[in-house]
Amino acid sequence: MKPSGFTLLELLITLSVLSVTLLVAVPQLHDSLVQAEVDTKSKLLLSSISQARHEAIKRNAFVVMRATGGWERGWVIFIDSNQNAQQDAGEPLIFSYSDESKLQIQGNSTLSSYIGYTGSGRTRQASGAFLAGSILVCSPNRTRKIIVNAGGRARMDELAENGCTD
Structure with a gap:
């Protein structure tokens, strides 16, 4: 009878x-996952911008999309009745998104907060x-x-290098 199994x-x-x-x-899988996160987060951000524009037109009102502490932490969309770019009591919330992303998301000076x-x-x-x-969504390998x-129209481009500053 022949023994079965593996030798050492x-x-x-x-x-x-x-x-x-x-x-x-494994490193290539990690890079692919980070790139997919950049794509997903930027599409979500673009979709939210479009939603804010749509709501402003639909309601014929001033609508604000505001970062909550920083774009990487999330954002809210609300009707800004007094046009101060802050959500005050009585101003209805339309959409809210929160996340603790490891990505860098930076708006330039005019879009830094809303x-x-x-x-x-x-x-x-x-x-x-x-x-x-513009708003940049960055990882070391994709921006x-x-x-x-x-x-009011928004579009998305891919940059060849990391455009975010530390």
């Missing part, structure tokens, strides 16, 4: 091949001044740039 040498060779394969695959939409769907600051700019123009 066969087992060591199999484990060596498996460990080399894992050493190559985006305001008038009833016509155009972007405006709470003071009524012109509002346009998405969401650009909001003065007409």
Whole structure:
């Protein structure tokens, strides 16, 4: 009768091949997961911007999408009755999103904390001044740039390098 099973040498060779394969695959899997998170978060942000614009047009009201402590921590969309870009008592909440993302999400100076939409769907600051700019969603290997123009339309581009500052 022939014994069945693995010899110690066969087992060591199999484990060596498996460990080399894992050493190559795991970092690439991590990079893929981070890139997918950048894509998902930027699409969610773009969708929320579009929702804020849509609600402003639908309700013919000033609607604000405001970062909650920073864009990476989340945002809220609300009707801003007194146009001060702050959610005060009695101003209805339309949408809320919160997350503790490890990604960097940075708005330029005009979009650092909020985006305001008038009833016509155009972007405006709470003071009524012109509002346009961009928000970057960054990881070390991928950066998405969401650009909001003065007409209120938003679009997304991919940048070749990390555009976020530390």
